[in-house]
Amino acid sequence: MTIPNIVGAGLIVIGAGLGIGKIGGSAMDAIARQPEASGKIQTAMLIAAALIEGIGFAALFAA
Amino acid sequence: MRRKFSIKKITLLLFLVSFVTVAQHHGDESGHQEGSTEVTSEDAQKKSIKDYINHHLLDSYDFGLYSYTNDHGKKVHVGFPLPVILWDGGLKVFSSSKFHHGEEVAKVGDNYYKMYHNKIYKTDAEGTMNFEEGDHDHPTNAKPLDFSITKNVVFIFLVSLLMFVVFSRMAKSYKKNPVPKGIGRFLEPIILYVRDDIAIPNIGKKHYKKYMGYLLTVFFFVWIINLLGLTPLGVNVTNNIAVTFALALITYLITTFTANKNYWGHIFWMPGVPWPMKIILAPIELLGTFIKPFSLMIRLYANITAGHVVLMSIIGLMFLFKNWLGSSLSFGLAFALSLLELLVAALQAYIFTMLSALYFGSAVEEHHDH
DSSP, X not given: OOHHHHHHHHHHHHHXXXXXXXXXXXXXXXXHHOGGGHXXXXXXXXXXXXXXHHHHHXXXXXX | OHHHHHHHHHHHHHHHHHHHHHHHHHHHHHHHHHHSOHHHHHHHHHHHHHHHHHHHHSOOSEEEEEEEEOTTSOEEEEEEEOEEEEESSSEEEEEGGGGTTTTSOEEETTEEEEEETTEEEEEOTTOOXXXXXXXXXXXXXXXXXXXXXXXXXXXXXXXXHHHHHHHHHHHHHHHHOSSOOTTHHHHHHHHHHIIIXXXXXXXXXXXTHHHHXXXXXXXXXXXXXXXXXXXXXXXXXXXXXXXXXXHHHHHHHHHHHHOOHHHHHHHHSOTTSOHHHHHHHHHHHHHHHHHHXXXXXXXHHHHHHHHHHHHHHHHHHXXXXXXXXXXXXXXXXXXXXXXXXXXXXXXXXXXHHHHHHHHHHHHHOOOOOO
């Protein structure tokens, strides 16, 4: 592990964290507005989070 | 009433076993402290924890439960060997006990084999490994083709067998009585969930039936094998990128071979965009078909590996802190993280199934106007 690797890994985690946080926050808003659609919103949220996570892990392996 | 009692018994047994394990570790540690001075023992412990984690992440040729150093200073391994199957100018089958946990050269017929960094190489009688200049990780010795029944393979077989027995018995019980019995009561809602909330919304009512077999199999396989990874048996099949690669490859093949005209039309000649864009989009879309299963592979592998590394590092911290505050803190953290890993085990199985269903759905989508 060299310093650029560590910094890169940190940046990736910040980016992925912001992305997943935004998805989670938006999903919360959506559920608060339409509680009856919470099942569908949760599914969509998990898919989007999984896609970001996939990219994040791919980048972490590269770093 | 009888059933309730047996569950109680099992819980009690598990509780006792966990105490025995803790006591064992405690004994190990106190032995360690007496033997050496403070500074070197801490460095040695750090290294041994790191080695232990690395060892846990790898597949192995024997099924080792644990190992310890006995009173005579000799290392004792508790576990049993598994068969090694090599193809090296003919089939060679022998027990992995011949390697003595990688410490000795195995003689099979006229050939000699040695284990180096968990891989089997062909050597001479003394077990010399040849290296390129300045490199100590990749020997230039010949590698025989390896078809061994390793620890991962054993557990894949076991889980397959378990699933086959449980689900075929469950299917048989439905022929007599539509009300599920025994474990079926637990599994029926999960199977219905996979059908009603994963398969039908993503694939559509018309085509979902032919994919249900694969979706249910992959869901339960990934879930059970992830849960087994959390037991103290030291199984970690989905930590192996070859396993997740095989699973993703099956998804890719099913998507490719069941795809209709409409799917290929969207890849090679995207409807509804001007023609120069069609030429630019075709290679991107084609690449996309490979990236989808690739991300499936990486996601499952990386999630489970990351979970195991973090959990084991926190357990390792207990042995480094050596005071009641730090150790109890890391115990609490490890406990909470184990619960999180239970969730991740199910979530990853769900996401793998969900995304597979999504890809199958895109493969059989009917034509609609843009």
